[in-house]
Structure formats: C-alpha cells, structure tokens
Amino acid sequence: MDFSVSKEPLYxxxxxxxxxxxxxxxxxxxGQLPSEKILCQKFNVSRSTIRSALQSLENDKIIRKQQxxxxxxxxxxxxxxxxxxxxxxxxxxxxxxxxxxxxREEGILxxxxxxxxxxxxxxxxxxxxxxxxxxxxxxxxxxxxxxxxIPFTILARVPRVKELxxxxxxxxxxxxxxxxxxxxxxxxxxxxxSSIMNILGLPKREPVLKLxxxxxxxxxxxxxxxxxxxxxxxxxxxxxxTRERL
Numbered sequence: 001m002d003f004s005v006s007k008e009p010l011y012x013x014x015x016x017x018x019x020x021x022x023x024x025x026x027x028x029x030x031g032q033l034p035s036e037k038i039l040c041q042k043f044n045v046s047r048s049t050i051r052s053a054l055q056s057l058e059n060d061k062i063i064r065k066q067q068x069x070x071x072x073x074x075x076x077x078x079x080x081x082x083x084x085x086x087x088x089x090x091x092x093x094x095x096x097x098x099x100x101x102x103x104r105e106e107g108i109l110x111x112x113x114x115x116x117x118x119x120x121x122x123x124x125x126x127x128x129x130x131x132x133x134x135x136x137x138x139x140x141x142x143x144x145x146x147x148x149x150i151p152f153t154i155l156a157r158v159p160r161v162k163e164l165x166x167x168x169x170x171x172x173x174x175x176x177x178x179x180x181x182x183x184x185x186x187x188x189x190x191x192x193x194s195s196i197m198n199i200l201g202l203p204k205r206e207p208v209l210k211l212x213x214x215x216x217x218x219x220x221x222x223x224x225x226x227x228x229x230x231x232x233x234x235x236x237x238x239x240x241x242t243r244e245r246l
Contacts, residue, residue, distance in 0.1 A: 011052035014045055018053055019062075022073065033063065033071040089167020090136050090144050090228070097235065099138030105161050106133035106145075106199070110152070117149050117225045120214055128152045132164070132171075135199055142200045143234040149225040154178050168215065168226060178223050180215040185228075187211055192229060200231045208232070 021027045027034060027042070034042070039050045054071065057063045065071050094101040113121070113129040132148040148168055159175045172180045188210045197204055211228035 011049050011056065014043060014049055015053040015056050017043065018057065022062075028073050031073050033073070035070075089169055090146065091166035094136055094138045094143055094235065097138070099143070099234070100140075101166075102137045102140070103166065104135040104137060104142075105164070106135060108132055108159075108161060113149060113151060120212075120225050121149075121151060121222050123151055123153070130155060130158060134164075138234050141231075141234055143231050145196055145199050145229040147227040149227075150176065151223070154223050168224060172215070172224065176223070178217040178221075180224065181218045183213050183215045185211045185213045196229050200229060202231060202233075 018027075027039075033039070033054075036047055036050050036054075039054075040047050043050065054063065054065075058065060061074055063071050064074055091101050091103065109131040110128055111131055113123065113125065113127045115125045117129070118125040118127060128151070130148075130150040130152060132146075132150070134146050134148075135142050136144040136146065146168075148171070150171075154176050156175055156177050159171070163174075165171055165174060169180050172178070189207055190210045191205055192208055192210070194204060196208070197206065200208065202208065209230040209232050211226070211230070213226040213228060214222045215224040215226065217223050
C-alpha cells in the first residue's frame with residue numbers, strides 16, 4: 001500500500017502521516033523502519049523530505065538511527081503522547097492523546113493586567129491586557145481551562161471570538177506584533193475557586209494541576225502569560241527526560 005502526501009516541501013505534514021502509519025502498524029511493525037528509498041516510494045515524496053521528517057522524529061526521540069544498520073522505533077517513547085516538553089498548543093496535545101478536541105470559548109475581556117502578571121511580564125500593573133478565557137474539551141468533556149493575558153501594547157489588532165485560532169502560538173502569529181518563540185511552564189498542584197471547578201466539572205476542593213506559562217519572543221523577552229488548569233481525570237502529561245551528553 002502507498003501512503004501519498006502532498007509533494008510540497010512540508011516535512012511536518014509527511015511526519016504526521018508517518019506517525020499515523022507507524023501507530024496503525026502499516027510500517028515499522030517489527031520495530032525497524034524501511035530504507036529511505038522505500039519510504040520515498042511509499043510516501044511519494046523526495047528523499048530530502050523523508051530525511052527532514054526522519055530527523056524531526058529522531059529529535060522527538062521516536063526513532064533511533066544506527067549507522068550502517070538501520071532506523072528503529074523507540075517503542076516506549078511512542079506511548080508518550082501528551083508531551084508537555086514539546087512546543088505544541090494544548091488543542092493539538094489533546095488530539096495526540098486520541099481524544100476528539102473542541103473549544104468552548106468563555107469570553108474576551110479588556111482589563112488592567114494586575115500586579116502579579118505585570119511583574120512576570122515586566123510591564124506596569126495598570127497596563128491593559130486582552131484576557132482570553134477558553135475551555136478545551138476532550139470527547140466533549142472539559143479537559144483544560146486556559147486564561148491568556150496579552151498586553152495591548154503587543155497587539156496588532158483585537159481578534160473576534162470567531163477568528164481565534166486553536167493555540168496561543170497561532171494567536172501570537174496572527175494578531176500580535178511579536179510571535180512566541182518558546183515557553184517556560186511552572187507546574188503547581190493546587191486547589192482553585194468554585195468557578196474553575198464548575199468549568200472543569202470537578203467536585204469542590206479537588207486538587208487540580210495548574211501551569212503558569214511565560215511565553216517569550218525571539219529576543220528572550222516575556223510577552224504573554226497563561227494560566228492553565230488541567231482536569232487530570234482526562235489528561236495526564238508526559239515529559240521525556242534524556243541524559244545530557246558532554
């Protein structure tokens with residue numbers, strides 16, 4: 001069976017089809033991938049595109065290349081679907097776990113950013129911020145509630161609810177004067193107020209996982225702050241830790 005993808009040089013699209021073929025057992029069933037030549041034929045793309053897709057999979061620790069021997073799947077790492085160490089939107093992360101993702105928009109506000117977040121972003125506390133509140137669903141159940149704080153000083157224009165993309169990364173690219181290059185998350189087990197518990201459909205005083213995320217531009221300046229509340233009855237995060245090589 002052939003696996004056809006677009007011939008555009010978009011290796012990430014190839015990578016996605018690649019992963020689907022691996023997970024379904026259509027390739028790599030014995031733990032080893034076919035040669036680059038065979039993959040080019042199966043996926044109907046150039047060798048350079050296949051190499052880029054394989055390099056990305058190797059960077060994600062999904063495969064391991066052995067010089068002169070072949071390319072092998074790292075079986076355990078394929079199971080780590082909710083990789084919080086990868087820069088992806090939470091919508092995509094929910095999809096990666098096998099849940100059907102959707103978004104329930106909770107509103108867009110304009111308010112002063114407040115003392116705590118102003119200190120994180122190093123802006124005056126009376127700076128107006130666009131506050132986006134949204135709940136990401138998995139199979140129709142509340143999985144993650146997010147509050148994004150975007151200073152008006154970096155907005156190119158204010159989005160309408162119907163225009164909002166799925167992730168803060170896409171939001172920064174579409175509506176902000178600066179885009180997010182990387183993020184740093186602090187993970188905090190906590191209890192929250194009844195309004196968030198109701199949004200997530202959890203009993204009162206149930207501990208939740210909270211992430212406080214700072215999003216940085218290419219100059220290492222924090223530009224956006226996110227509060228993320230996770231219903232861990234639906235979502236469990238994974239982190240892949242590797243040994244540092246000197």
